[in-house]
Amino acid sequence: MFADIVIVGGGASGIAAAISAKEELPSAKVVIAEKNDRIGKKILATGNGRCNLGNRKIAAERYHGSVKDIVGTIKKAPSPDEFFSSLGILCVSDEQGRMYPRSESAATVLSAMRIKLASLDVQEMCGFEVSSYVKKGKDWELVSADGQKLSCRRIIFASGGYAAPQYGTDGSVLRMLRDSGYKTEKICPAVAPLRTSPDAVKGLKGVRVKGKVTAAAEGKKVIASEYGEIQFTENSVSGICVFNMARYMQQYEGKLTLCLDIAPDMTESEFEDYIKNIRKQRSGLELNELLTGAFCKNLAVYLVKNTLQRPMNESIASVTDSEIAKLAGAVKCLKFHITGCSPWKNVQVTAGGIHGSCVDDRMESTKEKGIYFCGELLDADGDCGGFNLEWAWASGYTAGRNCAISLKGELR
Ligand SMILES: Cc1cc2nc3c(=O)[nH]c(=O)nc-3n(C[C@H](O)[C@H](O)[C@H](O)COP(=O)(O)OP(=O)(O)OC[C@H]3O[C@@H](n4cnc5c(N)ncnc54)[C@H](O)[C@@H]3O)c2cc1C
Structure with a gap:
């Protein structure tokens, strides 16, 4: 099979790339090669099913990694409001700037994107797990894990990182690209x-x-x-x-x-005074009721039990001033030693990936002409709060558009 543009990975950035490529060059044959049995599985899980699709407070300090001018790329692409309103999706935001579809449903976002892909005649080739790519004359050939072949003029790699492999992202494309000589930045969980x-x-x-x-x-x-x-x-x-x-x-x-x-709204001494007052008010009750006016039962009991190390059936009246001071200290700084990150299946975003020096501001490879990158595959990641999906849409849009522009002379 032959296509003008093959997008490897039907996630957030790959779908945005397909839309912008087709909008720029409607005559191009655009195919999304996706290893899962359907595209966009991860989108459905985002924002606890609500899809925090962007953030109105985009700033350089919310992004990390070696890719240059991440915010510049985002600002040059259509904003989430513009992009999603062109798909018929209304966006709302909260006081932290986090943007959501008005429907509060990730499924409506994916559905609107698929409707757009169908209207643009983008082909979805599911069950195609890319395992290698090779230059064949002026074109490229992609080979799947089960030996299928797909030839094309341009490739956009949009295959994500290592986070949440249950949605298809196991880092295999990243390893393949590293083996082909691409510089990669060390991988670790970011969110x-x-x-x-x-x-x-x-x-x-x-x-x-x-x-x-x-x-x-x-x-x-x-x-x-x-x-x-x-x-x-x-x-x-x-x-x-x-x-x-x-x-x-x-x-x-x-x-x-x-x-x-x-208790960030109170000082330590204000909290101490509060507990002293409770000691008077609830003197006849047991210790497990000491902090239930301030916290839910499990947390209240945990704080008293772990800080005072006393049987919980002793009376509130028996609590000393120095114990109250210790409790107020624990409320203001409850310490946990961190032993590691959660396993990849619980990770939301990958830090590291294809190094920024391997890509120009059009998202084209600086090493191989006709190859483009976008999304989490690149060494660019954002804080939690919509910053990662916003990068995915914007970098995907940029890669798709520039890839289509580069083809214009060839298809005429
Ligand atoms: C549970 C969860 C919740 C999240 N919530 C939010 C949120 O609310 N807001 C936010 O901004 N970010 C959120 N994120 C992060 C966000 O989803 C990602 O940063 C974003 O999806 C990355 O887009 P992408 O296109 O680069 O990669 P992905 O969306 O991961 O898509 C990559 C696609 O490539 C496919 N693929 C991989 N390897 C191959 C191969 N060899 N051949 C063919 N296809 C392949 C995968 O199956 C996948 O479909 C969340 C992530 C998780 C896991």
Whole structure:
């Protein structure tokens, strides 16, 4: 089979690339080669099924990696509002600038994209797992894991990174490109829950609390801090504000501590006064009721049990001033030693990938003419909050458009 443009990977960036390529050059035959049995599986899982598809507060400090001028590329492409309104999707945003489809449904986003692909006559070739590519004269030949062949004039690699392999992204294309001589930056999780010992979070599974998370290395140097909702599983600390700390694991493995301030609106002495007041109000009750006026039951019991190390059936009246000071200290800085990142299946975004020096501002390879890259495959990643999908759409759009422009002379 022959196509003018083959896009390897039918994820967010690959679909955007197909749309912009076809819009730029309607006569081109554009094929998406996707290893899964359908395109866009990961899109359905984004934003907990709500698809946080962009962010209105795009800024350079929200992006990381060796790709040059990530924000410049994003700003030159249509904004999520423009791109999605052209697909019939209305966007809304919250106070942090996070954009969602008005439907709050990722399925409606994927469906609108597929309707657009069909109207543009883009061909979806599912079950085609690219395992090699080779130059054949002026064209390229892609070979699938089961030996099918696909020839084309241009290739856009949009196959993602290592994060969430259950949606098709296992890093195989990245390894193939590295073996072909592309420089790659070290791979590690960028947006992920952080693991701690199960004993440290015993009793907290399922707890959600708003607070300020501070990451420190070797218990001293403050690396980053962020506000948001903190969540716990049986062996990890999670939530958007924690996800963004994952990237520091690479540098500070084994040395990272999270300090959670779970009453960020109060000072330590205000919280001390609050507990002293409770000691009066609830003097006849047991210790497990000491903090239930401030936190959900499991968290309240956890704090008292772990800080005071006393039987929980003792009375609130027996709590000393120094114990109250210790409790207020724990509320303002609840510490967890981080033992690692969650496994790839729980990771949302990959840091690392094809090095920025391998791609120009049109997303074309600086090594091989006619090859383009976009999305998470490149060494470009953003913070949690819509920044990664916005990069995927924008870089995909840029790659698709420039790839089509480069073909214009040839197809005439
Ligand atoms: C659970 C979860 C929630 C997320 N939520 C958000 C969110 O709300 N907002 C946000 O901004 N970001 C979110 N992200 C991150 C975001 O989804 C990704 O950054 C984005 O999808 C990357 O787009 P991409 O096109 O580069 O790669 P992907 O979307 O990963 O697509 C790559 C495609 O390539 C295919 N592929 C891989 N190898 C081959 C091969 N050899 N041959 C053919 N096809 C291949 C894959 O099957 C896949 O379909 C989330 C990620 C996860 C896992």
